[in-house]
Amino acid sequence: MSGPVLRIFSYLPNPRVWKSLIAAEFCGVEVEVLGDKPAQLATWLWDYDARPLPEEERTPGSPHARTGRRGFSGTLYKSDAFVASQPFGTVPCAFAPGGEVGIFESNSILRAVARAGRSGGTLYGEDAYQASRIDSFLDANLVFAREAQVYLLAMDDMSAALHARMSAAYEFYLDGVENALGCSPYLGADGLTIADISFVCDFAQFLREGHYESQLQAAGLGLISAEGAVRYPRAFEHMLKLSEMPEFAKHLGSYLNWYKSKTGVFDVGESTAD
Numbered sequence: 001m002s003g004p005v006l007r008i009f010s011y012l013p014n015p016r017v018w019k020s021l022i023a024a025e026f027c028g029v030e031v032e033v034l035g036d037k038p039a040q041l042a043t044w045l046w047d048y049d050a051r052p053l054p055e056e057e058r059t060p061g062s063p064h065a066r067t068g069r070r071g072f073s074g075t076l077y078k079s080d081a082f083v084a085s086q087p088f089g090t091v092p093c094a095f096a097p098g099g100e101v102g103i104f105e106s107n108s109i110l111r112a113v114a115r116a117g118r119s120g121g122t123l124y125g126e127d128a129y130q131a132s133r134i135d136s137f138l139d140a141n142l143v144f145a146r147e148a149q150v151y152l153l154a155m156d157d158m159s160a161a162l163h164a165r166m167s168a169a170y171e172f173y174l175d176g177v178e179n180a181l182g183c184s185p186y187l188g189a190d191g192l193t194i195a196d197i198s199f200v201c202d203f204a205q206f207l208r209e210g211h212y213e214s215q216l217q218a219a220g221l222g223l224i225s226a227e228g229a230v231r232y233p234r235a236f237e238h239m240l241k242l243s244e245m246p247e248f249a250k251h252l253g254s255y256l257n258w259y260k261s262k263t264g265v266f267d268v269g270e271s272t273a274d
Helices: 015-027 038-043 080-085 106-116 128-153 160-181 194-218 233-243 246-252 257-263
Strands: 006-011 031-036 044-046 065-067 075-078 093-095 102-104
Touching: 006 015, 006 106, 015 031, 015 106, 015 194, 015 246, 031 038, 038 044, 038 075, 080 102, 093 106, 102 106, 106 128, 106 194, 128 160, 128 194, 160 194, 160 233, 194 233, 194 246, 194 257, 233 246
Parallel strands: 006 031, 044 075
Antiparallel strands: 006 093, 065 075, 093 102
């Protein structure tokens, strides 16, 4: 297939989108991305052919006007075709070429990229059983990522109950990752798969809690990941090692530099990520 195998629409930058772009690097396929900063997406028409809407078209009487409910408040502008193909109405979302088939949830978008580029590759396993094991990690990762999203969005009004819930989700997830990496150098199989890609991107996003240390301290709480590299050395080493691979670094860029610098993992000035 010539041209992009998938079109993604999202707020940018977004580690959940990076999953698919990293997979595309390994698969040798093209993925097209449309989007803007989170605050600007309310000025866009959400559609396969997404585009910024002129101010005169952003009116309450617009046939595209919808009430934002999850992650976005106020009025959003979504085409009927978008609503039909994206029943939950969230981003990131993706479309097959032509826009008739919509795909949602970042790990499902990631799977679509891996399937599109599977000729001779093992990014999604060598057989149905390996693919199902990889799916198991992707599903567990999705549960963790949802908890992390709620946690990070609540930083300005953090409660002890929410902090405890995130701590439990963190421990359960990292215990499993640590156990898996004790048996194999990669998650899901003997080589790199989309389970590893998903883990790196979503776990790196969770580590953004370090940017909110003062808010947590004000609530009498601490960083959940404070002793992470000690308690889960394999998981943290896996994330950091993969993040330095060219296919990852191209999209992660400097996203983890603050963490690497804070923990003394490397001299930021010598990083391969810019």
